[in-house]
Amino acid sequence: xxxxxxxxxTREMKTSPLITKEAMGNELISRNFGKRDEKMKLQTxxxxxxxxxxxxxxxxxxxxxDGAIGWDEDFQFDGFVENLKRDWFRWLIVRNEKAGLVCFRxxxxxxxxxxxxxxxxxxxxxxxxxxxxxxxxxxxxKCLSLSSLKNNKIxxxxxxxxxxxxxxxxxxxxxxIKFNTNRxxx
Numbered sequence: 001x002x003x004x005x006x007x008x009x010t011r012e013m014k015t016s017p018l019i020t021k022e023a024m025g026n027e028l029i030s031r032n033f034g035k036r037d038e039k040m041k042l043q044t045x046x047x048x049x050x051x052x053x054x055x056x057x058x059x060x061x062x063x064x065x066d067g068a069i070g071w072d073e074d075f076q077f078d079g080f081v082e083n084l085k086r087d088w089f090r091w092l093i094v095r096n097e098k099a100g101l102v103c104f105r106x107x108x109x110x111x112x113x114x115x116x117x118x119x120x121x122x123x124x125x126x127x128x129x130x131x132x133x134x135x136x137x138x139x140x141x142k143c144l145s146l147s148s149l150k151n152n153k154i155x156x157x158x159x160x161x162x163x164x165x166x167x168x169x170x171x172x173x174x175x176x177i178k179f180n181t182n183r184x185x186x
Contacts, residue, residue, distance in 0.1 A: 041093040068149045113146040144178045
């Protein structure tokens with residue numbers, strides 16, 4: 001599909017909260033959500049779900065980006081599809097529902113988190129923390145890195161509370177790193 005056509009189609013799509021029956025590459029972690037023992041899964045984004053990615057990004061990130069640097073739809077879409085590969089994305093699944101979207105990859109000795117979105121009904125339930133713990137447990141020899149717009153105060157609070165430290169900044173962004181406390185010492 002041509003990029004412009006995909007862009008227009010993405011604008012029209014709405015994200016379904018239900019997962020597909022295709023469950024590839026799932027990882028599990030337990031978390032006590034309320035009184036029930038729930039499992040959080042990371043589920044690979046299928047090719048057929050690719051068009052949902054930018055729609056989710058736009059829905060959750062547009063207010064923050066617009067408040068910091070202004071929202072330019074074409075610029076954001078082009079940067080999204082050119083810089084982020086579908087293989088790096090995973091759905092956060094809780095109770096067989098899409099609870100969020102993450103995008104991460106290995107870069108040298110670290111895991112870089114490009115995007116972490118927890119959907120509104122699932123926020124403030126510890127999913128981001130559980131995601132960080134899962135990644136740290138799977139990649140013991142690697143640290144975590146990410147960046148955040150400076151006006152994203154809730155995210156910055158969460159990152160610093162979990163142990164991320166600011167290592168660089170510019171006019172609009174902080175760059176964070178967290179050394180894995182679960183690191184295996186040779």
